[in-house]
Amino acid sequence: MSNRIDCDAGFVGMKNIKKTFNPGSVNEVVLFTDFNLEIPKNQFLAVVGSNGSGKTTMLNLICGSVAADSGEIRIGGRDITKLKEHQRSKFIGRVFQDPSKGTCPELTILENMALADNKGQPYGLGRGVNKKRIDYYRSRLELLHLGLEDKIHLPVSSLSGGQRQALALLICTMTPLDLLILDEHTAALDPRSSETVMELTYRLVREQNLTTLMVTHNLKYAIGYGDRLIMLHRGGIVLDVSGENKSALHTKDLTDKFNEISIEDGN
Amino acid sequence: MDIVIGLIRNVLEEGFIYGIMAVGVYITYRVLNLPDLSVDGTFPLGACVTAALIRAGVNPWCALLIAFVCGAAAGCVTGLLHVKLRITDLLSGILVMISMWSVNLAITGGSAVVQFYGRETIFTNGLAALLRGGARTWRVLIFSALVCIVVKLVLDLYLKTKSGLLLRSAGGNPQYVISLGHDPGTMKIIGLAIGNGCTALAGSVLAQQAESANIQSGTGMVVMALAAVIIGTNMFRKVRFIKATTAVIFGSILYKACLVIAMQLGLPTNYLKLLMAVIFTIALVTNDMLGSRRKKQNV
Numbered sequence: 001m002s003n004r005i006d007c008d009a010g011f012v013g014m015k016n017i018k019k020t021f022n023p024g025s026v027n028e029v030v031l032f033t034d035f036n037l038e039i040p041k042n043q044f045l046a047v048v049g050s051n052g053s054g055k056t057t058m059l060n061l062i063c064g065s066v067a068a069d070s071g072e073i074r075i076g077g078r079d080i081t082k083l084k085e086h087q088r089s090k091f092i093g094r095v096f097q098d099p100s101k102g103t104c105p106e107l108t109i110l111e112n113m114a115l116a117d118n119k120g121q122p123y124g125l126g127r128g129v130n131k132k133r134i135d136y137y138r139s140r141l142e143l144l145h146l147g148l149e150d151k152i153h154l155p156v157s158s159l160s161g162g163q164r165q166a167l168a169l170l171i172c173t174m175t176p177l178d179l180l181i182l183d184e185h186t187a188a189l190d191p192r193s194s195e196t197v198m199e200l201t202y203r204l205v206r207e208q209n210l211t212t213l214m215v216t217h218n219l220k221y222a223i224g225y226g227d228r229l230i231m232l233h234r235g236g237i238v239l240d241v242s243g244e245n246k247s248a249l250h251t252k253d254l255t256d257k258f259n260e261i262s263i264e265d266g267n
Numbered sequence: 268m269d270i271v272i273g274l275i276r277n278v279l280e281e282g283f284i285y286g287i288m289a290v291g292v293y294i295t296y297r298v299l300n301l302p303d304l305s306v307d308g309t310f311p312l313g314a315c316v317t318a319a320l321i322r323a324g325v326n327p328w329c330a331l332l333i334a335f336v337c338g339a340a341a342g343c344v345t346g347l348l349h350v351k352l353r354i355t356d357l358l359s360g361i362l363v364m365i366s367m368w369s370v371n372l373a374i375t376g377g378s379a380v381v382q383f384y385g386r387e388t389i390f391t392n393g394l395a396a397l398l399r400g401g402a403r404t405w406r407v408l409i410f411s412a413l414v415c416i417v418v419k420l421v422l423d424l425y426l427k428t429k430s431g432l433l434l435r436s437a438g439g440n441p442q443y444v445i446s447l448g449h450d451p452g453t454m455k456i457i458g459l460a461i462g463n464g465c466t467a468l469a470g471s472v473l474a475q476q477a478e479s480a481n482i483q484s485g486t487g488m489v490v491m492a493l494a495a496v497i498i499g500t501n502m503f504r505k506v507r508f509i510k511a512t513t514a515v516i517f518g519s520i521l522y523k524a525c526l527v528i529a530m531q532l533g534l535p536t537n538y539l540k541l542l543m544a545v546i547f548t549i550a551l552v553t554n555d556m557l558g559s560r561r562k563k564q565n566v
Binding site: 084085086087089090093094096100101102103104105106107111114115116118119120122123124125126127128129172 | 425427428429430431432433435436438439440442443444445446447448449450451
């Protein structure tokens with residue numbers, strides 16, 4: 001899996017990031033003091049870490065739903081530090097832990113896909129669903145092997161969590177992306193749906209050579225998928241492996257590392 | 268018999284006129300999940316603008332359009348207060364509702380009631396003037412139904428456009444709108460503009476029917492519109508081929524019918540607003556029992 005060309009080493013970059021929550025109050029939490037992360041183009045990066053290690057904040061900082069106190073965030077040569085969340089969405093795709101966040105429940109599958117298909121273009125007074133594209137949407141849905149291609153006129157609210165998440169993933173990757181963010185996207189699913197969604201993820205990422213950042217609590221997925229793995233702890237990177245070292249990694253190595261950290265913490 | 272027909276006609280006339288507002292409020296309350304109180308101020312705004320325009324000799328159909336635009340502008344103000352200044356949805360509505368009182372007085376030149384008897388209205392000019400004999404008694408119903416149905420059809424079409432789909436997403440899942448690279452706040456402002464535009468349009472039609480505008484005519488409009496929306500969408504939720512916008516118009520007619528029946532049974536007019544509140548409460552509670560989107564609290 002390490003046969004990728006790392007032509008653009010700092011495709012996604014976080015530089016000198018500082019972030020403190022509730023500064024000046026009793027609840028002050030200093031999370032990042034000087035956080036740096038570089039993701040090369042086309043790399044599939046898996047991130048693990050215990051609760052409170054800063055994984056979700058890291059994603060929120062990249063997506064723009066949380067602002068950094070200082071530091072710089074770049075994607076594909078652009079400085080996006082000052083952009084708002086919806087402006088960053090034009091080139092970042094995010095799949096959430098909560099399957100209901102990636103689609104609109106009131107709209108039908110077809111309407112959801114038509115909306116996503118239009119991403120990056122103006123949402124004007126033209127017809128919402130382009131009938132000529134329906135066959136294409138069906139062919140994309142067939143990839144999921146969930147039979148959704150026969151239910152395109154059903155509202156998304158009638159789908160199960162696993163079906164919704166698969167659809168969210170498909171919708172998210174319909175238009176070209178610079179970075180795909182997977183925010184514990186299998187955590188809320190049952191084991192079987194979780195496997196299906198993870199396999200689909202792998203297929204879509206490889207098909208489009210997407211630069212991907214996946215946060216997960218599932219160590220098996222973290223090791224099994226992706227080119228590189230990092231472990232976060234208290235706002236710092238405590239483990240960073242890729243290539244052969246990563247292939248040689250076992251779940252046990254990671255749990256040992258977790259235990260080692262908690263012993264350092266005095267737990 | 269004539270009395271009964273007269274009553275039914277009256278119910279339908281008012282049902283369609285307030286139905287125009289209810290369809291607009293359906294957009295803000297049901298589609299966007301925003302309880303919008305500015306409606307109480309934008310309804311008389313439509314009426315006052317119309318009165319001023321018609322007295323100045325403007326074509327009554329143009330007056331309708333201008334009333335819509337004025338209402339939409341007021342709706343934008345509610346939206347901006349809510350989205351840009353982060354004031355809660357209820358308070359933003361109240362602020363605009365209160366400020367409209369002064370705006371309306373400014374438009375009417377300080378008088379609470381502006382009359383324009385004998386002037387041309389949508390019920391007397393153009394096509395309406397051609398109606399003769401018995402048909403003349405139906406002209407208000409015909410033209411208020413026409414305006415209401417046109418508004419409904421236009422909104423149905425809009426909700427199927429790209430912008431309309433995005434508006435529906437802004438109500439259903441704002442995060443999804445962000446993912447698509449747009450600001451859900453903008454869609455909320457557009458929705459509030461549409462809702463208040465329709466409300467002002469209803470105010471304009473009512474003023475033209477009464478040939479006068481009353482700046483107090485807005486009191487209770489929120490309650491009336493929400494009741495129409497809730498009664499309509501609940502009664503027809505199981506009927507798949509009836510669109511929500513149609514159901515809302517039926518809701519408005521039904522609500523008016525309840526009020527008229529109560530009046531005919533001898534309820535004194537003074538108790539009208541109390542009755543409106545009671546019917547609304549019943550609608551809300553049954554809505555809650557049937558399971559609504561806003562589960563934790565009503566409105």
